Structure formats: structure tokens, C-alpha cells
Amino acid sequence: MKIITTISLMLILILGLLALGCEDEISSEILSITPPDGATSVAKTTEIKVEFSEAMDKMSCESRFALIMGDLDDMPGDFNDGMHGTFDWDANQSMMTFHPDSTLMDSTMYSICLKEGMEMHEHGGGMMMTGMSGHGSSVTGGVISKFETVK
Numbered sequence: 001m002k003i004i005t006t007i008s009l010m011l012i013l014i015l016g017l018l019a020l021g022c023e024d025e026i027s028s029e030i031l032s033i034t035p036p037d038g039a040t041s042v043a044k045t046t047e048i049k050v051e052f053s054e055a056m057d058k059m060s061c062e063s064r065f066a067l068i069m070g071d072l073d074d075m076p077g078d079f080n081d082g083m084h085g086t087f088d089w090d091a092n093q094s095m096m097t098f099h100p101d102s103t104l105m106d107s108t109m110y111s112i113c114l115k116e117g118m119e120m121h122e123h124g125g126g127m128m129m130t131g132m133s134g135h136g137s138s139v140t141g142g143v144i145s146k147f148e149t150v151k
Contacts, residue, residue, distance in 0.1 A: 027054075027120075028052050028053050028054035028056060028118075028120050029052070029053045030050060030051070030052060030053075030114070030143070031051040031052065031053055032049070032050075032051045033048075033049070033050050033051075033112060033114075033145045034048065034049040034050075034051075035048070035147040036145070036147070037145040037146060037147070038146065038147070039147040039148070040147070040148045041148070041149075041150045041151075042104075042147045042148065042149050042150060043149070043150060044103045044104040044105070044106065044149050044150060045103055045104075046104065046149075047097050047098060047099050047100075048067055048097070048098040048100075048112055049095060049096070049097050049098075050065070050095070050096045050098075050112075050114065051094060051095045051096075052094045052095070052096070052118075053094070054094060054120050054121070055092055055093040055094050055120065055121035056093055056094065056096070056118060056119070056120055056121055057118070057119040057120065057121050058087070058089060058093065058096075058121075060117065060118050060119040061096055061118045061119075062087050062096070064114060064115035064116075064117055064118050064142070065079075065082075065087075065096070065098060065112075065113070065114055065115075066079035066081075066082030066083075066112075066113040067082055067083045067085070067098060067100060067110055067111075067112055067113075068081050068082050068083070068110065068111045068113060069081075069083070069105065069108060069109075069110055069111075070109060070110070070111060071109040071111065071146060072111040072113065072144050072146075073144070074140070075113060075115060075140060075141040075142050075144065076113065079113065082113070083100045083101070083102070084100070084101045084102075085098050085099050085100040085101045086098075086099050086101070087099075093121050104149045105149060106149060106150070106151055107148065107149060107150070107151045108148065108149050109146060109147070109148050110146065110147055110148070110149065111144050111145070111146050112144065112145040112146070112147070113142065113143075113144050114142050114143045114144075114145075115141055115142040116141050116142045
């Protein structure tokens with residue numbers, strides 16, 4: 001009986017230690033995109049902001065972002081048609097701001113394209129597709145959020 005009790009206690013201890021060592025995988029999600037999906041009468045001088053729930057890796061996010069003129073329904077294979085501009089990040093690396101190099105066109109639809117595969121800063125984990133939804137149209141390979149500029 002003493003052996004069974006000892007073995008049972010050892011199993012409980014091992015299971016407890018395993019449970020403590022198993023953490024849920026940390027993932028990030030998009031909290032907001034500005035201008036929001038479907039916005040109209042957006043200023044032609046607007047900047048694009050993407051807020052994440054975690055600190056993000058700048059290079060992986062910037063290389064998977066594009067602002068493209070047009071009403072896109074599918075993620076482009078490459079971002080060669082994307083507008084040129086510069087990026088800024090907040091101190092926490094959770095808010096990415098894109099500043100287009102030129103003023104946007106009058107009464108024009110633009111698509112903000114965010115490709116799957118953006119990575120978090122410290123944890124190295126990727127953004128799961130579920131973390132990208134709710135801020136535009138979920139498409140194969142990412143999210144597209146659209147807005148139209150003012151006349």
C-alpha cells in the first residue's frame with residue numbers, strides 16, 4: 001500500500017510540474033485599424049494606424065503592409081503597387097503608423113492590406129489569422145480593410 005501511495009504522489013507531482021511548465025502560446029491580434037473598414041470622406045492627408053495587442057517586430061509588419069489604390073477583394077501576390085511612405089512606431093512597438101509619401105487622390109477607394117505572418121517582437125510568435133479578423137475582410141493570406149477619400 002505504501003508503494004501505491006508513493007507512486008500516486010509522484011505522478012501527481014510530475015503532472016503538476018508539467019502543468020506549470022506548459023504556457024499557452026502568446027499571440028497578438030489587431031485591436032484597431034484607422035481609418036476603419038468602410039470609412040468614407042477620409043482626409044486625403046490621412047495616415048494609416050494599426051494597433052496590435054502585443055509588441056510587434058517592425059520589419060515583419062512593415063514588409064507585410066501595403067496601402068493600395070483600388071477596391072481589392074483578394075490579397076495581392078506582391079505589394080509592388082503599394083504606395084510608398086514611411087513608418088513610425090510607438091514606444092511599446094504596438095502601434096504602427098504609415099505616412100504615405102504623397103497626398104491621396106480625391107474620391108478614391110484604398111485598400112489597407114495586412115499579410116499573414118506578422119511576428120511579435122520578443123516572443124517570436126506569429127499573429128494567428130484569428131487575431132487579424134474583425135477589422136476588414138478576412139481573405140486568404142491576411143486582412144483587407146478599405147476606405148474612401150473625401151471629394
